[in-house]
Amino acid sequence: xxxxxxxxxTRAEAIDDWLHEKxxxxxxxxxxxxxxxxxxxAWKYTSLKxxxxxxxxxxxxxxxxDVSPISGLNSxxxxxxxxxxxxxxxxLPEGLTIMPLAQVPDEHQPWVLDQFxxxxxQQHLFGLINDTLATNGLVIDVAPQVDLxxxxxxxxxxxxxxxxHCRTLVRVGAGARVTVIEHLAGNQExxxxxxxxxxxxxxxxxxHYRLALQSDAALTIGGSHFNLDTQATxxxxxxxxxxxLARIDVDxxxxxxGTLAKLDAIYLLDKQTHFDLHSNIEHTAPxxxxxxxxxxxxxxxxxxxxxxRIHIHRYAQKTSAELNNRNLxxxxxxxxxxxxxxxxxxxxxxxxxxxxxxxxDQLALYYLRSRGIGLEQAHLMLNFGFINELIDQIPNAVxxxxxxxxxxxxxxxxxxxxxxxxxxxx
Amino acid sequence: xxxxxxxxxxxxxxxILKGLDLTVNPGEVHAIMGPNGSxxxxxxxxxxxREAYIVEEGxxxxxxxxxxxxxxxxxxxxxxxxAFQYPLxxxxxxxxxxxxxxxxxxxxxxxxxxxxxKEFLSAAREAxxxxxLPTEFLKRGVNEGFSGGxxxxxxILQMLMLQPKLCILDETDSxxxxxxxxxxxxxxxxxxxxxxxxxxxxxxxxLLDYLKPDYVHVLSEGKxxxxxxxxxxxxxxxxGYAWLARQPGEEKSL
Numbered sequence: 001x002x003x004x005x006x007x008x009x010t011r012a013e014a015i016d017d018w019l020h021e022k023x024x025x026x027x028x029x030x031x032x033x034x035x036x037x038x039x040x041x042a043w044k045y046t047s048l049k050x051x052x053x054x055x056x057x058x059x060x061x062x063x064x065x066d067v068s069p070i071s072g073l074n075s076x077x078x079x080x081x082x083x084x085x086x087x088x089x090x091x092l093p094e095g096l097t098i099m100p101l102a103q104v105p106d107e108h109q110p111w112v113l114d115q116f117x118x119x120x121x122q123q124h125l126f127g128l129i130n131d132t133l134a135t136n137g138l139v140i141d142v143a144p145q146v147d148l149x150x151x152x153x154x155x156x157x158x159x160x161x162x163x164x165h166c167r168t169l170v171r172v173g174a175g176a177r178v179t180v181i182e183h184l185a186g187n188q189e190x191x192x193x194x195x196x197x198x199x200x201x202x203x204x205x206x207x208h209y210r211l212a213l214q215s216d217a218a219l220t221i222g223g224s225h226f227n228l229d230t231q232a233t234x235x236x237x238x239x240x241x242x243x244x245l246a247r248i249d250v251d252x253x254x255x256x257x258g259t260l261a262k263l264d265a266i267y268l269l270d271k272q273t274h275f276d277l278h279s280n281i282e283h284t285a286p287x288x289x290x291x292x293x294x295x296x297x298x299x300x301x302x303x304x305x306x307x308x309r310i311h312i313h314r315y316a317q318k319t320s321a322e323l324n325n326r327n328l329x330x331x332x333x334x335x336x337x338x339x340x341x342x343x344x345x346x347x348x349x350x351x352x353x354x355x356x357x358x359x360x361d362q363l364a365l366y367y368l369r370s371r372g373i374g375l376e377q378a379h380l381m382l383n384f385g386f387i388n389e390l391i392d393q394i395p396n397a398v399x400x401x402x403x404x405x406x407x408x409x410x411x412x413x414x415x416x417x418x419x420x421x422x423x424x425x426x
Numbered sequence: 427x428x429x430x431x432x433x434x435x436x437x438x439x440x441x442i443l444k445g446l447d448l449t450v451n452p453g454e455v456h457a458i459m460g461p462n463g464s465x466x467x468x469x470x471x472x473x474x475x476r477e478a479y480i481v482e483e484g485x486x487x488x489x490x491x492x493x494x495x496x497x498x499x500x501x502x503x504x505x506x507x508x509a510f511q512y513p514l515x516x517x518x519x520x521x522x523x524x525x526x527x528x529x530x531x532x533x534x535x536x537x538x539x540x541x542x543x544k545e546f547l548s549a550a551r552e553a554x555x556x557x558x559l560p561t562e563f564l565k566r567g568v569n570e571g572f573s574g575g576x577x578x579x580x581x582i583l584q585m586l587m588l589q590p591k592l593c594i595l596d597e598t599d600s601x602x603x604x605x606x607x608x609x610x611x612x613x614x615x616x617x618x619x620x621x622x623x624x625x626x627x628x629x630x631x632x633l634l635d636y637l638k639p640d641y642v643h644v645l646s647e648g649k650x651x652x653x654x655x656x657x658x659x660x661x662x663x664x665x666g667y668a669w670l671a672r673q674p675g676e677e678k679s680l
Contacts, residue, residue: 361516362477364514364516364519366476367510367513367514367516367568368516368519368527368528369475369497369498369499369502370474370475370476370498370501370502370508371502371507371524371528371531371584371588372499372502372528372531372532372535372588373524373527373528373531374531375497377527381519381523381524382516382518382519384518384519385516385517385519385567386518387518388518388519388520389517389567
């Protein structure tokens with residue numbers, strides 16, 4: 001057992017709150033769990049060395065972190081700094097209840113206890129750690145039939161030398177519609193785990209974003225997990241920058257009939273960053289649809305890991321499931337490890353999957369150049385276009401524009417840095 | 427403006443153009459007709475610099491400069507424009523971004539100041555109006571999900587924005603209905619002046635009725651086998667190409 005893990009278990013034992021029973025159960029599981037090595041399948045391509053060696057003794061000064069809301073989004077903003085919730089806005093729209101995890105009123109406790117560690121599968125090691133350590137977080141309840149016009153924007157950021165564990169539970173009532181943005185930011189030496197569990201009742205609709213925009217020394221491990229009841233709809237977009245260690249697990253469980261889930265993921269990695277996305281889609285009921293598109297650009301010595309599992313159970317007839325992963329590698333040292341996994345036990349389903357390493361389309365390059373656009377700029381446009389295709393599909397136009405700006409800015413900087421590097425070596 | 431001499435060009439080891447000569451002066455409109463597979467599209471690709479096409483022999487001078495030493499984008503910046511037979515779809519790159527990059531490159535090459543975003547946007551909207559594409563198309567990926575006719579009109583839109591010196595229209599009329607054909611012809615006619623030249627590749631006389639070319643050439647088996655005035659087009663429409671190939675003096679064997 002490494003010292004970080006040992007220390008975490010000791011800290012967990014000291015926590016005694018209204019979630020005690022839940023925490024104790026996860027703690028018991030953790031005690032029986034071996035710390036992952038490179039032989040552990042779920043961590044085969046992602047090393048935890050950076051976490052094992054975590055040392056915050058440097059104490060570099062914390063810079064001011066921009067947690068200002070995205071302009072034009074008209075969102076309900078919730079900000080966590082180092083795991084501490086800053087405030088909950090007053091006058092929330094009718095039908096929306098937001099509570100700090102530590103202060104859930106009695107009338108809400110039963111469903112929260114039910115959902116806590118009830119959506120997220122047990123096999124996630126850091127999910128269990130988060131079960132035992134997350135004293136901070138949110139509980140969000142959207143009443144049935146409520147159509148929330150304002151997105152709920154949850155920002156989490158970390159200052160240097162800190163560790164935090166956040167848990168959020170979201171219940172979307174029957175026929176309700178809501179947008180939730182999980183936005184993680186910061187580049188300071190830090191570690192956070194952030195797990196969110198969603199339950200969607202009959203005909204509920206959730207537009208979901210997980211913007212994993214941490215970078216550099218900000219280590220982050222977390223997940224977004226969804227249960228879909230009859231005819232519920234999920235439209236989820238994940239964006240990742242990668243850091244010294246970044247891992248996200250997504251589980252979508254189609255539990256009711258006729259559910260629909262769309263999952264788009266984009267990653268844009270450079271330097272020596274690492275981004276690991278594990279998605280797992282469970283179809284346990286008939287007539288479900290899932291459509292998953294994952295696209296990434298990997299430059300320099302960065303590494304992307306994508307494990308996409310689709311599991312169609314015996315009774316999930318008439319399921320339609322598609323999974324597509326495409327990667328653009330911009331350097332010889334860039335690496336992508338892709339593993340699609342299909343397990344199909346029903347006989348009347350339509351299921352397709354594919355994973356490719358993309359190359360730039362020579363014909364498209366010619367077309368752009370034939371209009372006078374220089375070779376290099378044409379390359380940049382097409383490369384960015386590769387992920388921009390998914391940004392174009394983002395349902396919230398304001399957020400799409402904001403993300404396009406962030407991603408294209410990052411992409412431009414990546415290429416500028418590469419240039420100055422090349423000049424320096426000449 | 428353009429002087430092609432004894433041009434021989436191949437793709438994938440197969441020679442397509444077998445000694446083509448063509449001279450285009452400023453302000454002229456040349457129509458090129460001819461049977462399928464005669465090398466009409468190849469001519470456009472070779473002029474634009476498409477890499478898969480290899481020039482084996484001959485010369486091409488564009489405004490006195492050797493075109494064959496120039497890169498694809500250099501040719502475009504020198505004022506050459508090819509409207510494609512099948513304009514490509516490029517999802518993820520918006521029309522607006524594409525047009526802006528192309529217009530910026532042109533203006534930079536001409537030593538003109540770049541357009542402000544506002545100026546550019548209003549020019550792009552004007553061009554949309556001229557080719558009757560809804561302005562929402564500007565936000566979409568290049569030709570993404572456009573119909574065949576919309577793609578061709580989008581190429582003409584680019585021509586309007588880029589103001590080239592020599593425009594090569596490669597079967598721009600194919601797949602267009604009569605109204606769209608008229609629209610494209612009007613756009614082309616609006617761009618005609620004493621300096622700008624056009625090479626119009628087409629199978630049909632109809633476009634030429636609107637454009638009224640100065641010269642009509644018949645391309646067959648990689649060579650121009652007959653050139654004439656505008657009256658040649660209706661002749662071809664009526665009699666086809668076979669009678670030309672049979673004329674004495676042609677090396678073509680039947």
